[in-house]
Amino acid sequence: xxxxxxxxxxxxxxxxxxxxxxxxxxxxxxxxxxxxxxxxxxxxxxxxxxxxxxxxxxxxxxxxxxxxxxxxxxxxxxxxxxxxxxxxxxxxxxxxxxxxxxxxxxxxxxxxxxxxxxxxxxxxxxxxxxxxxxxxxxxxxxxxxxxxxxxxxxxxxxxxxxxxxxxxxxxxxxxxxxxxxxxxxxxxxxxxxxxxxxxxxxxxxxxxxxxxxxxxxxxxxxxxxxxxxxxxxxxxxxxxxxxxxxxxxxxxxxxxxxxxxxxxxxxxxxxxxxxxxxxxxxxxxxxxxxxxxxxxxxxxxxxxxxxxxxxxxxxxxxxxxxxxxxxxxxxxxxxxxxxxxxxxxxxxxxxxxxxxxxxxxxxxxxxxxxxxxxxxxxxxxxxxxxxxxxxxxxxxxxxxxxxx
Amino acid sequence: xxxxxxxxxxxxxxxxxxxxxxxxxxxxxxxxxxxxxxxxxxxxxxxxxxxxxxxxxxxxxxxxxxxxxxxxxxxxxxxxxxxxxxxxxxxxxxxxxxxxxxxxxxxxxxxxxxxxxxxxxxxxxxxxxxxxxxxxxxxxxxxxxxxxxxxxxxxxxxxxxxxxxxxxxxxxxxxxxxxxxxxxxxxxxxxxxxxxxxxxxxxxxxxxxxxxxxxxxxxxxxxxxxxxxxxxxxxxxxxxxxxxxxxxxxxxxxxxxxxxxxxxxxxxxxxxxxx
Amino acid sequence: xxxxxxxxxxxxxxxxxxxxxxxxxxxxxxxxxxxxxxxxxxxxxxxxxxxxxxxxxxxxxxxxxxxxxxxxxxxxxxxxxxxxxxxxxxxxxxxxxxxxxxxxxxxxxxxxxxxxxxxxxxxxxxxxxxxxxxxxxxxxxxxxxxxxxxxxxxxxxxxxxxxxxxxxxxxxxxxxxxxxxxxxxxxxxxxxxxxxxxxxxxxxxxxxxxxxxxx
Numbered sequence: 001x002x003x004x005x006x007x008x009x010x011x012x013x014x015x016x017x018x019x020x021x022x023x024x025x026x027x028x029x030x031x032x033x034x035x036x037x038x039x040x041x042x043x044x045x046x047x048x049x050x051x052x053x054x055x056x057x058x059x060x061x062x063x064x065x066x067x068x069x070x071x072x073x074x075x076x077x078x079x080x081x082x083x084x085x086x087x088x089x090x091x092x093x094x095x096x097x098x099x100x101x102x103x104x105x106x107x108x109x110x111x112x113x114x115x116x117x118x119x120x121x122x123x124x125x126x127x128x129x130x131x132x133x134x135x136x137x138x139x140x141x142x143x144x145x146x147x148x149x150x151x152x153x154x155x156x157x158x159x160x161x162x163x164x165x166x167x168x169x170x171x172x173x174x175x176x177x178x179x180x181x182x183x184x185x186x187x188x189x190x191x192x193x194x195x196x197x198x199x200x201x202x203x204x205x206x207x208x209x210x211x212x213x214x215x216x217x218x219x220x221x222x223x224x225x226x227x228x229x230x231x232x233x234x235x236x237x238x239x240x241x242x243x244x245x246x247x248x249x250x251x252x253x254x255x256x257x258x259x260x261x262x263x264x265x266x267x268x269x270x271x272x273x274x275x276x277x278x279x280x281x282x283x284x285x286x287x288x289x290x291x292x293x294x295x296x297x298x299x300x301x302x303x304x305x306x307x308x309x310x311x312x313x314x315x316x317x318x319x320x321x322x323x324x325x326x327x328x329x330x331x332x333x334x335x336x337x338x339x340x341x342x343x344x345x346x347x348x349x350x351x352x353x354x355x356x357x358x359x360x361x362x363x364x365x366x367x368x369x370x371x372x373x374x375x376x377x378x379x380x381x382x383x384x385x386x387x388x389x390x391x392x393x394x395x396x397x398x399x400x401x402x403x404x
Numbered sequence: 405x406x407x408x409x410x411x412x413x414x415x416x417x418x419x420x421x422x423x424x425x426x427x428x429x430x431x432x433x434x435x436x437x438x439x440x441x442x443x444x445x446x447x448x449x450x451x452x453x454x455x456x457x458x459x460x461x462x463x464x465x466x467x468x469x470x471x472x473x474x475x476x477x478x479x480x481x482x483x484x485x486x487x488x489x490x491x492x493x494x495x496x497x498x499x500x501x502x503x504x505x506x507x508x509x510x511x512x513x514x515x516x517x518x519x520x521x522x523x524x525x526x527x528x529x530x531x532x533x534x535x536x537x538x539x540x541x542x543x544x545x546x547x548x549x550x551x552x553x554x555x556x557x558x559x560x561x562x563x564x565x566x567x568x569x570x571x572x573x574x575x576x577x578x579x580x581x582x583x584x585x586x587x588x589x590x591x592x593x594x595x596x597x598x599x600x601x602x603x604x605x606x607x608x609x610x611x612x613x614x615x616x617x618x619x620x621x622x623x624x625x626x627x628x629x630x631x632x633x634x635x636x637x638x639x640x641x642x643x644x645x646x647x648x649x650x651x652x653x654x655x656x657x658x659x660x661x662x663x664x665x666x667x668x669x670x671x672x673x674x675x676x677x678x679x
Numbered sequence: 680x681x682x683x684x685x686x687x688x689x690x691x692x693x694x695x696x697x698x699x700x701x702x703x704x705x706x707x708x709x710x711x712x713x714x715x716x717x718x719x720x721x722x723x724x725x726x727x728x729x730x731x732x733x734x735x736x737x738x739x740x741x742x743x744x745x746x747x748x749x750x751x752x753x754x755x756x757x758x759x760x761x762x763x764x765x766x767x768x769x770x771x772x773x774x775x776x777x778x779x780x781x782x783x784x785x786x787x788x789x790x791x792x793x794x795x796x797x798x799x800x801x802x803x804x805x806x807x808x809x810x811x812x813x814x815x816x817x818x819x820x821x822x823x824x825x826x827x828x829x830x831x832x833x834x835x836x837x838x839x840x841x842x843x844x845x846x847x848x849x850x851x852x853x854x855x856x857x858x859x860x861x862x863x864x865x866x867x868x869x870x871x872x873x874x875x876x877x878x879x880x881x882x883x884x885x886x887x888x889x890x891x892x893x894x
Binding site: 423426427428463466468493494495497498499516517519521543544545546547590591619620621644645672673674675676 | 694696697700701704729730731793795796797799800802803804806807808809810831832833835837838856857858876878879880881882884885
Binding site: 275278279282288289291292293298299300301336337338339342345346349 | 436437444445447448449450451476479480555569570572597598602
């Protein structure tokens with residue numbers, strides 16, 4: 001009857017400390033991502049507190065950040081070059097996180113980073129401005145990589161239709177651009193910003209500085225699944241060749257082993273606080289928050305460079321019942337910026353807001369009609385989360401109802 | 405008329421026909437729950453510390469007035485500053501303006517009873533301009549401060565925002581401020597969303613556009629980075645007062661040096677000696 | 680020794696809380712009341728006020744307090760009028776229509792000029808801090824509530840109308856707005872009026888309140 005889709009937990013519960021629910025999916029290895037995949041979700045302990053909150057307590061109390069910074073310095077010392085060559089690859093968009101990461105590595109720790117950007121699907125005005133300032137004000141070298149738009153759009157469309165996950169092609173690209181560029185430039189060290197584990201992936205992943213190679217390496221490229229389809233099938237059906245998929249194919253596991261490419265998280269070495277990254281970016285790389293808040297949340301400075309971005313969060317709301325405001329609020333609650341009460345109010349106010357601003361652009365980008373959009377979306381509403389009342393879709397469980 | 409004759413400039417070397425413009429230095433405290441907070445573009449709110457501690461420090465430095473703004477009031481539907489204001493009123497004897505979430509005459513009454521001298525209203529006034537008239541009628545125009553958050557949307561054009569910079573209204577700032585003042589607002593608190601928290605100076609063009617249209621005092625807010633910024637917005641923008649937050653909360657300057665800069669430029673300021 | 684008592688007339692006009700807090704801070708015991716007998720028996724009385732002259736006079740009349748206040752003057756009870764309370768002490772005001780005041784200090788209440796001495800428009804109400812200056816010699820404050828104040832010290836004003844006493848001897852202190860002189864403090868016998876708000880004028884204002892308490 002109320003069967004949970006995607007193998008999600010049947011009962012919905014909300015963390016007692018932040019506002020996230022037990023439906024939050026962990027990060028997947030995207031190029032193995034099939035529709036039938038059972039989702040791993042964030043863990044809750046028997047006090048009703050989520051893994052991310054528990055990890056945050058560890059972050060605050062049990063980690064010696066001096067020691068961690070020391071290990072960072074030792075790691076950087078091993079790789080630092082003074083002959084003009086790049087010694088570290090920093091993937092990112094010039095948003096607050098990569099602005100902080102790249103700038104602090106260069107100007108505080110004396111590295112010579114090359115930042116690499118996997119282009120957003122469609123740049124927003126503020127996103128492009130911040131991207132330029134990153135270089136012009138921040139003083140950073142960058143390579144902007146834009147994948148073949150025809151394929152990228154096709155994959156986005158397929159990912160939307162088959163997985164309700166339009167952001168998948170972007171996530172694939174973003175995860176491998178670092179190691180990919182490292183391979184091309186002969187650099188061994190790649191540094192991302194924060195580890196998604198902090199937000200509720202497998203908590204054990206928090207205790208390693210490195211990203212699991214499974215995220216960015218693959219055996220046989222043709223067996224990769226993108227947009228819910230095997231690459232070899234896409235090649236067979238459409239007018240694309242394996243060459244076109246090159247940007248999505250990570251370096252082989254062998255290659256990475258041989259060249260000792262390591263992908264690390266700066267968040268392992270320096271205590272991560274997104275709001276402080278914002279302040280740092282404003283003060284050092286000319287970063288500007290958007291003048292208006294993003295639809296679906298209250299935030300003005302998180303992830304503001306891609307017009308498609310809102311649909312990533314909107315589809316997350318549909319599949320898992322939690323929207324962008326919940327994600328932003330959960331993180332800010334843990335970092336002590338807002339109280340849980342405020343987080344609940346913010347989620348109530350903004351979570352379910354439809355992203356009108358770029359809706360037309362999105363439909364055009366993936367070439368579907370508005371009706372088909374809604375038809376597709378509705379297929380992914382699990383009945384254990386949604387029900388229909390007076391012609392409107394409503395969530396069975398919300399953090400604001402539970403909190404009353 | 406007034407006791408006639410020319411004005412003898414009191415101890416200043418000014419031409420007897422010079423008329424000095426008086427300005428006010430106001431400390432603005434944005435409050436969330438028990439904390440003084442500060443953001444950039446009204447976002448990314450950092451906790452600075454205890455409101456009472458900072459307010460008292462500014463009072464002792466000789467600040468002219470204090471403004472307390474409740475930043476989460478519109479989220480919760482009401483202003484929660486009663487306690488903070490009551491306790492401030494025990495030790496602080498300069499005018500206090502309180503804003504954030506004031507939705508009705510009852511809300512205004514409660515806040516004034518707690519010790520505030522003026523109320524600042526934004527979101528509720530935009531939703532119902534008659535509220536301005538009601539508050540002005542009940543308590544007097546001098547108690548009714550129209551708070552406007554302005555965001556530039558074109559050359560010489562600004563849009564009114566509400567809910568602490570989170571919601572657009574499509575209202576033009578100039579049209580709105582004229583309307584609000586005609587409804588009885590006795591003062592305007594004009595905040596530039598673009599400049600606030602940036603320390604890049606005030607949006608002088610915005611302030612000038614507003615002061616040109618209204619005959620009530622205008623307080624410029626948002627963007628003060630150094631004492632000189634005040635001169636620019638007063639002399640070129642026509643501001644009657646400036647509201648300062650970042651520069652004071654992060655201790656970049658003290659009220660005394662800001663006052664000295666204003667005085668050196670020939671502006672009239674409160675005569676204050678720290679006791 | 681018990682705390683000095685101050686009675687503040689509560690006639691429904693103005694924010695009395697600040698006045699009360701100011702006096703309490705100075706060590707007085709404050710009573711807010713409209714009870715005529717209580718007021719008449721008081722050691723010292725404060726007449727606060729904010730808003731319209733006409734409304735205020737009407738409120739006082741309805742509470743039968745006009746006679747009471749005049750009686751206080753006859754009895755030489757120290758009386759302090761603040762802001763509108765000061766304006767009420769005069770004969771009449773031109774706000775809206777000509778309205779009669781308490782008539783305790785000869786003179787009238789007129790609008791604060793809308794233009795400076797140089798003919799430029801200026802903001803109304805006059806809001807802000809202005810310096811107090813004595814008329815004639817600085818010594819003239821010696822027997823008044825301003826005796827602990829130094830010439831030039833600032834106090835906080837917010838008003839659209841101003842008092843003009845007929846007799847210059849009743850002007851104790853002046854300030855200036857747009858080049859025009861404004862009566863900041865007036866007085867006669869044991870009656871004092873402050874156009875500014877001493878309870879909102881920091882330490883300077885508190886000095887005035889303290890002086891009133893020891894009268």
